[in-house]
Amino acid sequence: MKKEYTITVYTEDRVGIVTRIAVIFSRRKINIQQLNTSPSEVEGIHRFTIVIEETEENMQKLIRQIEKQVEVLKAYYHTNEEIIWQEMALYKVSSECITEKVKVERLLHEYGARAIAIRKDYIVFEVTGHREETEKLIRFFEPFGLVEFVRGARVAILKTSTGFHEKVKLFEEYNGLPNANSVQEHEVAIQ
Numbered sequence: 001m002k003k004e005y006t007i008t009v010y011t012e013d014r015v016g017i018v019t020r021i022a023v024i025f026s027r028r029k030i031n032i033q034q035l036n037t038s039p040s041e042v043e044g045i046h047r048f049t050i051v052i053e054e055t056e057e058n059m060q061k062l063i064r065q066i067e068k069q070v071e072v073l074k075a076y077y078h079t080n081e082e083i084i085w086q087e088m089a090l091y092k093v094s095s096e097c098i099t100e101k102v103k104v105e106r107l108l109h110e111y112g113a114r115a116i117a118i119r120k121d122y123i124v125f126e127v128t129g130h131r132e133e134t135e136k137l138i139r140f141f142e143p144f145g146l147v148e149f150v151r152g153a154r155v156a157i158l159k160t161s162t163g164f165h166e167k168v169k170l171f172e173e174y175n176g177l178p179n180a181n182s183v184q185e186h187e188v189a190i191q
Helices: 017-027 056-067 101-111 131-144 164-174 180-190
Strands: 003-012 034-039 045-054 072-078 083-094 114-118 122-129 146-151 155-158
Touching (some): 003 017, 003 056, 017 034, 017 045, 045 056, 083 131, 101 131, 122 131
Antiparallel strands (some): 083 146, 114 122
16 A cells, blocks of 8 residues: 655765656656755765655665665655654735735734745745645635745654764774674664
């Protein structure tokens, strides 16, 4: 049964890596619902956050294939219960329709929204939350003249992780040890 997964991929900062990772999904006919790339907590290492719907069996195969890319250091997949995640959304609303102070104050309080641009002809509101929360606000704004809406891709942090930088430190500590057992210990340690 398919369910929503968040994939985290740590890569070297190289030109073309986004395309090569996207091609893996394309070849398997998997639709990427969201894709976010950003620097990680380790200098020179980037973090991809990818949201898809797939079966767990296919997720395992997909992760193995992603990790075969030379620039990929490590890839993980997690359910929504295993991560803390947020999405940011912006709403551009006609200021004619939402100028009543009461409506704006209610909006700010009820939805955790904040006005980030107030112009003569429009107001831009920003909200951070889960998809359901940002979609509720779309329905709220529709009668008030919603001009434009955009939602950013998911950012996520694993609830139980100590951070990728700790795994890099372990790798550096084990790197260069002479025997095969040390390499196997290293692989277990960074997983």
